[in-house]
Structures are given as C-alpha cells and as structure tokens.
Amino acid sequence: MTHTDYTITIRKGGTVLVDMQGFVLPPGRITFLFGESGIGKSLTGKALFGLLDPDDLTATVNGQSYETYRASAAARKMRAKGFFVFQEPSSHLNPLMTLQEQLDEAHSDTAGLSPILRALWQGSEDDDLRDLLRVYPKPHRPSGGEKQRILCAMALHRMMTTPDLGGTDEALFVFDEPTGSLDNRYRDVVLGLIAEAFRRRPCTVLIITHDYSMISMVTEHWHDIRDRVAFTEMTLTEEGQRQKAFAPDTYISWIRKLQPLRPTDAGEAAAPAILRVEPSHSVFGRDLTITGRDSRLPHPLTIAPGTMAYLKAPGGIHLSEKTHRSTWEREIWGRKAAMVFQHADEALNPRSRVSEVFDGLPGLTISREEVGRRVLAFIGGDSEAGFLERRAGSLSGGQKQRLNILRSLLLETPLLILDEPLNGLDFASMKNVLDLLHERLARGQGILLISHNEEVFDALIPAKDLYYLTAEPS
C-alpha cells in the first residue's frame, strides 16, 4: 500500500454516495471503523479493496479514475494477498459448491483450517461440522451466522498461513460487520482469532462495525497489540463523510458510569402492572418459558409503570415476531402499547417522506409542524424543509433507526416495546436514545426491551428485571 491517506468519491448517477477526504488506513495495524449504519463505511471499504462495480457506480480514489486505481500494482497486491469478509455473507458464497469445496478452493494448504473451524464451532461435534461443510449454500442453510463464520475462517486462514503475505503493508484484510449475525460468545471468538492471526502475521486490517462493545473486548484482551490498534469513527458532515479518531476511553468510561435504573416513584408506588406475561405459553407450535434471572424457574414477566424489563432469548426464537403477532389483540397497538422494530431499514416504508412517517398514528395531539420540529431535534436533519421531504429509503441507517424509534415515542402509550433499539446507531445517538428512555421511564412509561447489547443493558437494568425466554417444540 503506497498510500495511507485516501480521498474517495463514489457517485451513482447524480447522487454522491461517498465524499471522503483524508481516510487514514495505517499499514501494519488494525483499524476499527465505527459509525452509524448506512453512512458509507462498507462502500469506502469496498472502494479501497477494488470491489465497486464500475457499471453501477462512478468512483475516484486519490484523484485517479477507479479503473486506474484498481489496476495499480498496490491495489492488485492488496486484493491478491488480502481478503474481504462481506457484511452479507450470502453474496460471497457460491451456491453451486459445497462449503468444503469453497474452503478448499480458496486455500491450497487446508491443514491450518481445522483449528480455526473448531474454534468457530465450539461445542459442536466434528461430525456436525463435517455435515455442515457438505451443504450447498441456500437461503436457509447454512444460517447467516454459520455463513459469516465460514467467511471469517477463510480470511483468518489466509492471514495465518498464506506463505507469501508480503510485508505488513501489502495485503489488506477487510472485515465488514464480521460479527453482525453472531451472538456475543462468537463475537468474542472471532475477535480473539483476528488478534491471534495478527500477532502471528502483522498486516493491515480494517474492521468495519457499529458495535461499540468491541472496544471493551479489545482493551481488556489485546494488551500486547493495543498500540497497533486504531479506533476511528466515520461521521457525515455538510462536506461529506469524514473519519475521526475515536478515543476508546470515551466509551469505556461511559459504560463504567452506567448505573442500574431505579424504579420511578410511579413504579415504587406499586401501581398495577401494565403488562403481565405468564411464564408458560405455546406460540406457533413451540412452548415458550420465561424464567427470572436468579431462580431459573418459570417466572411471570411483569412491567409496572416507570420500569423497564429486559428479556433475553437465544438466536432463532424470532422473539420479536412472536411478540407483535401473538401477544395482544390489534386494538391494543398504538393505544396501550407501541413497538419499535429491530431493522429500521425494513420497519419504515422506503417510499414515505420523513414528514409522512407519522401520518395515521392514532391519538396524535400535536400538529404536523410540531412533529417536524421534534423530528429535526431528535434526528438532526441537514435542513428543515429538505430533510422532512426526503424519502425514508434515502436516509442513513442511523437516521432511519431514530425515525423508527421516534414514531413509537410520539404515541405516548403506557407500554413501549423496543427490539434492538441501539442497532445501527453511532455513539452519540446511542446516548441520546438512552437519555430519551430515561426520560420516558421518569414519566411513568413501562418498557419491554429485547436486545443482544448486553454490555449496555446489563449495566442499566436491575437484575430483578432481567428475564430469559426459552423455547421447546410443543
């Protein structure tokens, strides 16, 4: 890599998707790139690696046309010796080859793969793993998490064993949301393996993510290579995207300062519960059981005014789907309860303008102008008239998520259900959302929370309000 400092522009038709100046990628280091989703992190990574489709997008890198940049010796080496782990792993895997064939195809020496695969499939029998590797990738098999681990295994194997990796500044390894489909346990395993590979063969690594909890993992476990790790954050300014250094202490000290929420006066007054869910019930052919954190015995889930309950469930239960489809009659929604869906990308009509997202909400007493003001205050749009008229589909992932949350907050229902409310948000927005939840609790609203972000919510929610959901076939 001859450059460490990049200027990148990416356009689609007349729309500028990325206008990044001064993107720094130090050779021989691990760079974390945080930032809210949809801001252009993945596109920047793909542009650097030479993966953009010139028929679809027009790009320049350091003033060069994209074709010239891709053909340059440095970019070719970067690609040939490095690896790109895609955020959506399905797009990388060939559906006409088994996973084993694809692993073998990528590496002439497959001996080093086994320990990596075993580490990434902890607790699985060798036979199970062999069965999995015989599978042809299809939409539902392997799962998203398994595909992601397969791709990470390919990248890690190349990092660890490729004989001609070159100097530390030649190969580039990009991990784009490498743990997006993994639970916390496997997130730690993947990060641990990246660190292990880097210790053996230092090279240039870019980890693109919006999961700030990785910072804790790095600061706690990567002491020996900590000085070769850079934390950066991508932000969107009037001039375009910018990369700035992110001080890990900002996050660490914030996490340490988080205090369990205390029940509000309303909650302490032993007001009748807003919600009580019996510990055992059957939904869609599965028996669901709710247990309390301490007892591990069936325990009803109750939410009083001004309290927040945190419901944890292993992956694959489709908890949010069960919640909105089966728990209550539809007459409840929007009047007594509102729900924030997990994927803001899909929870908003992409063809709706920002100002139209709130049309039709029941019992909304504030004017359209007031709604506009609250949107701008919460989301921070670029200009009042322009932002409110933008289509939801054109917003960044973080803006969509905040819009998604605000739609439910405006309803002022006694109960609010939040499914992964911090997904896709940058650090500043995360704090804003949590402040808002504090405020809602103080006003007596009850909150049911579903999230994998245990680092934040374990610190915020008292142990007595933690619940686990397990499912067994009926």
Next chain:
Amino acid sequence: MRDLGSRQRIPWLLVRLTRLVTDSPDRLWAGLWILGIGALWAWDAAFLNRPAYLRLQAAFVNTMAGATLTVLFTLVLGWSAGLVLDSLSRRSSRIPYLLLTFTLSLIRSLPQIVGILIGYVLLTIFIERDIVRSTYLHLIWTALLISVFTFLELTDLLRERIDQYRKTDFFNAMLCCGIPERRIINVDVLWKNSLAHIFQKLIATFGMAIFLQCSIDFIISVGLSMDVSLSNFSPTLGSLLASLDSKQDILAIGVALGRPGYAGELLFRHLQGISVAFLIVFSLVCMYKISNGIVRRYRL
C-alpha cells in the same frame, strides 16, 4: 442554458434521443402516438372529405372517451374488489369470501367477447324499451360492460401487492404503531409502492378497451334487432370500420398490392378506411409499447 455550437448540438441531441429510447421507451412511444395521430389529423383535414372527416373525428373521440371511461370503471371496480376480497379473506367466516370468489370466477370463466355481446343484447333491450336514449349513456354502458371483464386483472394485481407487502416489516411495524390497516394498504402499499404497477395495468386496459370495443362494434355491424342497429349507437372506430365505405377502402389495399401504381390513391381516394385502420392498429401498438416500456423503466 448551455450554448452549444452547431457541431456539438447534433451529438448532444443524439445522446438525448438515445437516452430517451433506452431509458424511457414508454415516453418515447407516448410521444410517437401523439405525433402519429397529429400527423394523420393534419393529413385528413387536408385531403379527406368534410363529412367523412367529421365522422372520423367523432368516432375517434368516442372511442378514446369510451376507453378512458373503461379505465376509470376498471380502477374503481378493481380497487374495490381487491380491498373487499382482502378483507373477507381475513375474516373467520369463509362463506362471504367463497361466494364472492365464486362470482368473480364465473366472470373470469366467460370469454370477454361473449360476455360483452351478452351485455349488448341487454343494451338492445333497454334501447327498444326506451330505457336508454342518450348516446352518452350508450358510451357509459359500453365502458361499464367492458370494465366488468377487465377489472379482474387489476384486482389480482392489487391482491398480489397487498399479500407481498403484508409480509414485510414495515407493514407490521405500522400496525404495531396503531396505524389502521386500511390506511397502510391504500396509502403505503398501493399508492406509494404500487403506482407504477397499477398505471402499467391501466395502460394495458386502455389498449384492451379499444380492441374490445372495435371488435364488438365490427361484429354487431350486422344489426342487433329489427329496431336496433349500429346507427343507434354513438359512432366509434369499430362501427366506422364496419361501414361499407371503409370496407371498400380496406379492400383497395389488396388492389394496390396487385397494382403498385394504385398505392398512391390509398392516401387520397381511400382515406377514410385507411385512417380508421391506422388509428386502431397504431393506437394498439403504441399502447402495447407504452405498457412494456413502463415495465422496463420501473423494472416491474
């Protein structure tokens, strides 16, 4: 405005034209249709005799008005049926849904031409009994009749769109915020996300209405009863094509094929029949191309 030199202007125009052809073929064909009709109008104004010119003008306007009315009725019937079916299909009692589906399937099972002919028989009875007198009412009745046999395609499309979007997160997320289902379906699913699909279907319906109306008017040119014949109806392109003058004009095309020197006469002496045939065929081709162009432009 950029000031382009004459040398630059031609390539620039070519680029714009190429983009129009490749990116928006529907707009291109809409433009060609208007140009083609306009050119024919000017030619007929100059060379067609006055009474025939006025007949042709009235026939064209009536046909287009009839097709437009058919589109409107199709939209109202199709949209209503789509919503009613969707609502009934979600009720616990299946009987109303099955009854309506059965009725619609009966209509679907009837060939369009046969169904419309039966409708014309009814119209004849109404005319004989003096229930329908105005020529405008004839047009409205005909349009309504045709739309009964075209709205089902729109209903199917709308139901498909509603079913597809019902599975999406945004549909459920809006429901969970208390937004009424009717509003989500009408505004968010159909208006905001299916307009291009609906518009494409309506353009196709417009073409189909022209075709059906002309076909039926041609078929019934033999007369409907002792008292009712085509002369009781408003003139349309179909009825004009069925007139003796037009038929002779069309036959002249065959003569011109045997005697090429006679071909020039087609554009002067046989203008009525040629103009009617051109209007029908050219309009149908253009509607087909516009409809396909919309599919291409919006990647439907």
